[in-house]
Amino acid sequence: MTPATQLAVSLATGLADEKKSAAVTDWAARLGWLVGLALFVALVYWLMREGWKWRGTLQSDLPALPEVPDGLGAERLTMSGRYHGSTTAGQWLDRIVAHGLGSRSRAELTLTDAGLAVERPGATDFFIPAGALRGARLDKGIAGKVLTEGGLLVVTWAHGEKLIDSGFRSDHAAEHTTWVDTLNQMTNHTEGAR
Numbered sequence: 001m002t003p004a005t006q007l008a009v010s011l012a013t014g015l016a017d018e019k020k021s022a023a024v025t026d027w028a029a030r031l032g033w034l035v036g037l038a039l040f041v042a043l044v045y046w047l048m049r050e051g052w053k054w055r056g057t058l059q060s061d062l063p064a065l066p067e068v069p070d071g072l073g074a075e076r077l078t079m080s081g082r083y084h085g086s087t088t089a090g091q092w093l094d095r096i097v098a099h100g101l102g103s104r105s106r107a108e109l110t111l112t113d114a115g116l117a118v119e120r121p122g123a124t125d126f127f128i129p130a131g132a133l134r135g136a137r138l139d140k141g142i143a144g145k146v147l148t149e150g151g152l153l154v155v156t157w158a159h160g161e162k163l164i165d166s167g168f169r170s171d172h173a174a175e176h177t178t179w180v181d182t183l184n185q186m187t188n189h190t191e192g193a194r
Contacts, residue, residue, distance in 0.1 A: 052097060059098035063160045065126035068119065072112040077182055081170040083107035083120055084145040089134075089156050089163035095143035096164060100124035104145075107168060111182065116155065118166075128157045128166075136183035138176055142167035153179050 086101040088094040095102055105123040109116060115129040134157055138150040142165065145152070153168045153176045170176060 052102070055095070056097045056102075059096055061160075062096070062098045062162060065099045065101070065124065065159070066129065068117045068125050068127045069114070072110065072114050072117060075110055075112055077109075077111040077175075077179060079109040079168070079170045079175055079179065081107060081109075081168055083118065083123075084152065084167040084169060085143050086164050086166040087143050089165045092139075092142050092165070099126075101126075101164075101166075109168060111179070111186075116157075116183075128155070128159075130186060132158045133183060133187050134158060134163065135187050136180045138180055139167070150176065152176075155183060 083105050085104060086096045088096065100123050103120075103123045105120040108119040110119070111117075113130060115127055115131075116133065117125075117127050119125045133155070136153065136155045139152045139154045140147055140149045142152060142154060145167065147169065151169065151173060153170065155166050155168065157164055157166065170179075
């Protein structure tokens with residue numbers, strides 16, 4: 001064997017020995033990193049929660065939501081599905097969180113001549129009087145929820161000095177068109193009566 005070959009063999013043997021990984025012996029450093037990561041995640045979660053509360057404080061000028069009255073009258077339409085949230089009308093990313101409007105939940109909608117009753121188990125129920133309804137449309141998204149085209153029923157209504165869009169999705173999406181037509185007929189009739 002020539003000296004150059006001997007050198008190449010010894011280098012290859014040395015490199016092969018170096019490829020073996022060492023056993024982990026510094027558990028304190030690893031645990032420190034894990035604790036640091038957990039604290040970072042907790043901090044981010046806390047900041048998100050504080051931002052949510054701050055948004056609610058900024059929207060404190062919004063009046064309290066009307067409660068669902070007793071004896072609504074004859075039902076025109078009913079729907080069960082999900083409430084996805086409310087935004088400032090025309091600004092689908094400006095979520096309203098005051099008075100529980102930012103909480104997603106199951107929802108039971110009942111439309112009568114008096115207005116729209118929104119009953120939400122585990123969240124605040126509210127009522128939209130017929131005079132406050134401004135229209136309805138099919139859309140594909142509202143703050144934090146994007147669906148297929150026409151997959152979301154958006155009801156526009158006035159509350160205090162603010163126009164609000166509230167997004168609902170029926171368990172049976174085929175109902176959305178009927179709701180849009182009926183709500184728009186009601187708002188045209190209500191506007192004509194003023």
